[in-house]
Amino acid sequence: MPSQLVDVRSDTVTRPTPGMLEAMMGAPVGDDVLGEDETVNALQREAAELFDKEAALFCPSGTMTNQIGIKVHTRPGDEVICHELAHVYLYEGGGIASNSGASVRLLKGGNGRFTAEQVKESINRRDDAHLPWTRVVAVEDTVNKGGGCCWDLGEIERIRAVCTEHGLALHLDGARLFNALVARSEAPRDYGRLFDTISVCLSKGLGAPAGSLLLGSRELIGRGHRYRKVMGGGMRQAGYLAAAGRYALKNNVERLQQDHARAKLLEAELRSLPYVESVLPVETNIVILNLNESVSAETFLQKLRERGVLASQMGPRAIRFVFHLDVSDTQVEILLKALREA
Numbered sequence: 001m002p003s004q005l006v007d008v009r010s011d012t013v014t015r016p017t018p019g020m021l022e023a024m025m026g027a028p029v030g031d032d033v034l035g036e037d038e039t040v041n042a043l044q045r046e047a048a049e050l051f052d053k054e055a056a057l058f059c060p061s062g063t064m065t066n067q068i069g070i071k072v073h074t075r076p077g078d079e080v081i082c083h084e085l086a087h088v089y090l091y092e093g094g095g096i097a098s099n100s101g102a103s104v105r106l107l108k109g110g111n112g113r114f115t116a117e118q119v120k121e122s123i124n125r126r127d128d129a130h131l132p133w134t135r136v137v138a139v140e141d142t143v144n145k146g147g148g149c150c151w152d153l154g155e156i157e158r159i160r161a162v163c164t165e166h167g168l169a170l171h172l173d174g175a176r177l178f179n180a181l182v183a184r185s186e187a188p189r190d191y192g193r194l195f196d197t198i199s200v201c202l203s204k205g206l207g208a209p210a211g212s213l214l215l216g217s218r219e220l221i222g223r224g225h226r227y228r229k230v231m232g233g234g235m236r237q238a239g240y241l242a243a244a245g246r247y248a249l250k251n252n253v254e255r256l257q258q259d260h261a262r263a264k265l266l267e268a269e270l271r272s273l274p275y276v277e278s279v280l281p282v283e284t285n286i287v288i289l290n291l292n293e294s295v296s297a298e299t300f301l302q303k304l305r306e307r308g309v310l311a312s313q314m315g316p317r318a319i320r321f322v323f324h325l326d327v328s329d330t331q332v333e334i335l336l337k338a339l340r341e342a
């Protein structure tokens with residue numbers, strides 16, 4: 001096995017670069033629970049400006065920013081509309097139920113994307129006492145389980161119109177929103193104007209060691225600030241982490257294009273391999289393939305591991321590769337070679 005593993009299990013495995021570490025070490029910090037950490041305050045101010053929102057809240061994780069985002073829009077007994085592949089539903093430990101006491105209406109199709117029409121059909125009537133009140137629609141962009149696919153901004157605009165008409169809030173799980181922005185040449189403000197709350201992660205493709213931001217109105221973020229404390233997410237000298245986030249937003253956004261180009265290269269290679277049943281269309285840094293009957297997911301992952309590559313399993317026959325800033329050109333070569341040999 002090669003000494004240095006090619007770790008493409010996720011874009012969360014990155015380590016801070018020397019430049020990022022330097023920015024972290026030199027950051028002025030204070031007690032952020034008291035609102036006195038000037039680096040956290042600067043990050044929150046800059047992010048809010050970027051998305052043209054009134055306020056932002058720095059949290060330890062994307063799970064927390066999503067969960068707070070949903071909590072500020074709901075009361076126990078309300079209902080959240082999201083896709084059946086959504087991270088907020090599948091991978092946040094049942095947090096919608098335990099943190100917000102809300103039920104979930106799941107939509108299907110579109111590799112994790114849905115239409116305004118589907119939303120409209122799923123809104124419960126408020127004059128029927130049997131039904132939970134639909135309160136919020138949650139969109140995920142890019143869609144992790146959808147192979148990193150991006151939403152069409154026009155569809156989001158139509159969903160926004162349905163939400164406005166029916167008095168619903170619109171939340172975005174934008175863990176990898178910057179990948180979508182770079183892939184589609186769109187601006188953060190395009191999203192800021194459509195969503196009531198947006199969660200973005202600094203710790204995925206952007207390469208920070210931890211941290212996510214929740215964006216919204218002053219009123220919503222004010223309430224979110226309290227829930228962050230209740231959930232145990234009030235950090236003290238968090239400016240060291242916020243400095244990594246500021247560095248990432250300045251230096252690591254445009255380079256996401258490189259991850260996308262590599263993912264497309266991998267997609268092309270996979271389509272020519274005999275054990276591959278299908279590959280989800282690649283738009284950003286995630287590649288998901290389905291294996292045919294010739295090999296099991298466990299055996300395939302083991303074969304890759306023996307050749308120095310770590311990938312992850314996303315379903316009975318689905319394998320995921322995610323590109324990020326710790327993958328070098330040489331490692332891309334090792335990955336392609338391992339796939340040809342596997």
Ligand SMILES: Cc1ncc(COP(=O)(O)O)c(C=O)c1O
Nearest residue numbers: 061062063064087140144173175
């Ligand atoms: C789409 C999506 N949303 C939210 C999260 C949660 O982020 P975190 O791991 O920081 O809690 C992830 C994590 O992988 C994700 O892929």
